[in-house]
Amino acid sequence: MSTIIATAAINGAHQLVDRAESAWRNALVTKGSGQPVGFPNTAYFLPVIYGVTGQKVETLGDVAHAIAKCREMLPPVMKPEDALLSLDPVLNAGMAALFAEEIIEAIRYLEQPDYYTKTEDPIDDNIWLGAADDVILRKRGVEFVDGTAPGFAAILGAAPSDEIAVKIATELQQKNLYTFMSAASGDQLLARQLLRSGIQVGWPTRLVPFGPDTSSTVFGIGFAVRVALSFGNVIPGQAKSLFEYCKNRVYAFVMALGEVSEEWAATAAGALNFGFPVIADSAIPEIPNAIVSNVSQDKIVNRAIDVRGLKIVINEVPVPVAYGPAYEGERVRGEDIYLECGGGRTPMVEWVTSRPIDEVTDGAVEVSGPELDEVPAGSKLPLAIVVEVAGRQMQDDYEPILERQIHHLINYAQGVMHIGQRDIAWLRVSKGAVEKGFRLSHIGKLLHAKLHQDFGRIFDKMQVTLYTRTEDVLAIVAKAKEAYAARDARIEGMTDESVETFYSCLLCQSFAPSHVCVISPERTGLCGSYNWMDCKASFDINPIGPNQPVSKGQTLDPRLGQWKGVNEYVFKASRGNVDHYNFYSIISDPMTACGCMECISAILPLCNGVMTVNREYTDMTPCGMKFTTLAGTIGGGVTTPGFVGHSKYNITQRKFLAAEEGIKRLVWMPRSLKEEIADLFNERANEIGIPDLLNRVADETVGTTEEAILSFLTEMNHPALSLDPLL
Template sequence: MSKAIAAAAIRGAAGLVARAGEELAGALDTYGPDQRVGFPNTGYYLPVIYGITGRRVGRLGDLEPVLETARGLVPAVPAERVWLPYLGGALDAGMAALFAAETIEALRYLTAPGSYTGKTAPSPGGLWLGAADDAVLRRRGLEFVDGSAPGFAVCVGAAPSDEAAVRLARECQEKNLYVFMCASSGGRSMAEQLAARGVQMGWETRLVPFGADVTATVFALGFAVRVALSFGGVAPGDYARLLSYTTNRVFAFVLALGEVDDEKCAHAAGALNFGFPVVADTDVPEILPSGICTYEHVVANVPYESLVSRACEVRGLKITVDRVPVPVAFGPAFEGETVRREDMHVEFGGQKTPGFELVRTAGPDTVEDGRITLSGPDVDAVEEGGALPLGIVVDIYGRKMEPDFEPVLERRLHHYLNYAQGVWHIGQRDVNWVRISKEAYGRGFRLRHLGVILYAKLKSEFASIVDRVQVRLSTEAGEVTAWRGEAREYYARRDARLAVLSDENVDTFYSCTLCQSFAPTHVCVVLPERVGLCGSVSWLDARAAHEIDPHGCNQPVPKKDVLDAAGGEWASCNEFIRTHSRGTIERVKFYTIMDSPLTSCGCFEALVCIVPECNGFLIVNREHAGMTPAGMTFSTLAGSIGGGVQTPGFMGVGKAYLGSRKFLKADGGLARIVWMPAAFKEQMRPVLEKRAAEDGLGADFVDRIADETVGVEVEEILAFLYEKEHPALSLEPLF
């Protein structure tokens, strides 16, 4: 740690203890040792002293041994040449400073009784409230236990301007934080700045002006101590349990505003004992390693616009957004809503324009919490019924965030965007499809609100791993295409993680019921060698999702009691699917499309369909808008098999499944593929060629698959297959 800040804390503590000693000596001469002393209307005496030492200070004479203890806690100032960077000395000095500050404040009540109003809000006769009494503690302290008050900020000093002070206060209020104000910098305090701007202060508004002196900081720490004693069951004098409680249950931090002198350093060191870190807007020495506090101890040079969010992050305090600020109704009730073409103002992605969505882990220096940007035209620049490209990049920083969690959060985008009334979203990765209704547009819904939704929901529902969220949106065609190329590299790396896994070497599969809002009877089961239909949920992703949220839509499905090894059927999987499909689906075989195949929702990346005349299957991807040899387009086929229906000979799949060793294994595997759209075939060529080589199908197998350049009529396809000697023609009949 910094020798400079340790030395300042120790000097400040020594000065405060000396000051307290002088004031106590004067009071003893005037009033005598039996004079009653303390804070008004409380049974907790002087709470910091009482909580840490167990001493009940009720008379002036009781303060003498307290200050003697404080003197013993103040170490020598670090030597210039040789000094061991030990935090303990500074922490001891900080505790001594708090004992001295509480002594000074108790004497102030005795010798200057008009210093504090003792009320719950400032009045024309006085700004400073002083220590909270037990009535306030009982009402307000419980809020720190039940979560209605997530924490408090101790603001020491003044903001650089009155306007900045108001913004700081409002941000804390928006986050439901209490603000405890004391001390001054540059001759003004934050409370005086708020008063000058007519801001209403007091316990009711959670803006509490404690006192003008830096020693009033002890009122805030004393309040935390009383919460632990009153609601945490901590016994007075059990300092180890007390400090553990405040560290783990009372989420407070100190905002050092303006210049920081020795006395402020001493109080800051005292706050560190309670697990309350210090975040400063000036260039003070930092203490970055963790140990006493959850994360860093002292962080400096934080911009004002980031001060509160940075302090919350350092404290480990998770602030959730109770109401998503969008101009339409918002909630799970709208998740199953459909925006039809005639009701649509604008659409993105799907088969019309390029689109994708990506969640990625980023470093703290690259993510500005709450930042939402849009490049390109907004929806009001498009004529009704028009279309735009759309790229969505969500950058997330979190101390506990891991790359394995990215796809889990990415899949939730589908969920959250559908919560907005008049917004419709299906698909994932680079096959997403979004529509905004005329009604939503008329109410003022714009593209930025997509970012607002994602920020609010990711911060609230994944608070344990997410500290900062930044959303970038683009409707510029060139930019979206370029970003999509980068996103596909992310997708490919995620898919590659599964290469070493197999269905045989795990004993658990995982479900995904996220799409049951659209398909109530659909239960997707994700295997190591079979990605989810949407293409975004791999076995690893589902396992990570279950770790993040054990009660969420990804649940473990035991792999027990094999019924058909070749077809991929287990009794335990059937039981799980039967239960979670509400008894609609009795059995599923994972390695075949012909007998009890897995159901399909509506978010699948591609669709497999039987072509009986060719003794094989066609595969058509969502982006292909043309006709297929089945006599139907993708959208018509999808409408026929989606919604959780089990349809032998038809099945939705994720693109990555085409490269799996288990791809239609019981039906003959890759050798059954007789037709694919040309663009899709080229996109998947590396995957198909690798799989074909492993299956012994020859280096030219991909070129023996027909596409629309050959034709979409069965007769045309069959002639091509015979010419190319496609292996499907020599396999056993599908019927």
């Protein structure tokens, strides 16, 4: 390796460690050693330090150990004429630089609490988002699991012009990659260049402005580390396993735009530890397959993808705007709205239905009523999107699977925003999309192209009609509601006893190798994305996919929910790490979790009951842990007695914690979760003869400690208090 780049990296690491130590000592004077530090709503302390060393940095006093570790790893300052016998000093300097950057940023959060927005999107007076919280990690982590996000580019610096900045960002979006932005080139910042050009930035568009400083880059490395700890069952402190996991499963690279400073070089050296190569547009010394330099801006994206070994698959879709998952989170607002449908403004409905094969003309798209070019900007129209499919393999059970795709497939079109499903959908089309030639008919064309591409195995022909007259839309709404009710009744009437086959879901095994989710009619997937019917249809559509049939076999314990065939499958699919678990219990060997769960339940011994908390709730819970800490405790594919992950819908299923008396044991939930599941919960409460049970369940307005809520439970005569002891 060239001593030039080694000298720069080592010198930069010394500068960063000095800055970190100075900031820490100043903070000690004003705040004291007991002052808590960390990144808001994250479970992994300072994640790079924790992941590599196993050391928890929770207070300013704890920072002393991290500073000492930095000093231990730092090699002596080099001169260009010094000989470099191995890469180890540079990698160690890079790791010290990342540790120092985490300390710098943690103290920034402490001393400048409003420096970062702590949101998914920029706000009016601040574009810097800072560290991703664990809600964002879960939501975006799923995209890395299912392949819609192949990886991320950590970009330091800015492009030579706004036009080149847009080209690079758009190329990364169209390849479905996330872009993490930090550091400046002179007085230019990439995020500012994009905003000046009218490009939306934020987590929803995959263009993430972490911060303006070099040290902000550590949020991207920390995101990768948290993926490994949350989903990969990597144990903190096992640095070799962490580096291997990130190299082999988290496909990332560093892109340096502009002159590489010494602090940039140190940060890039830190990234090399994780297997993340560096690609630069300036002339710096190279390391084969690790540092590639002097790449022109028009080729840098493709060159980075080649060096990292990413496999990007892009299929052409017949629409006049850019198309891909990176545009799914784009927002169309205010003066930019050309057309709005649904969302309470007008009727809107989406419906997939099967037809005899001779009644469907494949590829036919019709707009019945006004088209986009026939209405003025700012219009509102009713809309019904009717997708009719036919084929020898098509079944009624597949209709909701196809229908569920409409949401994200429309959202993938740049300048088109879609929210909701069924008869509560909401569509906005931007003026920019219309100027490029986008019409309502293109919705039909993109649905035909993508559904054929992804699900062509189950149907032969497909046609789409879009209705934009009120009387037509209302007639379609009535028909669609009948179909929705029939579908819901099919799954609602099923029980675990009524079927001999459950289904697996192994989507999260790319992150959590020992986790095996088995889904039954009365226990939906813990991520909330799959029920039994979905998995059955998924297997029929893709027999070698992540949803495989699991024969129940002999019933070993009907109360706990344990079957011989399921145990055998779990043992095999977990590679021998898990030999059994129970579907209906929180105390006796509950099901494993991967980190993707919507909710976590935990026992509250003093209350003789169980609390459950959803991921969106970020405050303290009565079990003494926030959701993030709970997720770190039970995630990674292990069974944790006393705790269990589950979906929101599972709370209202009859077998939820049936071994411990089910919803009679629920004594605390966040108010927002109670409101969200109220209708279905009240149905179950009526069934068991306690129609006002939800009102007897405490929430954060009552308290967030067992002692605080116990008196409320007593006053409300909560049934948990009269049940047999949990422990």
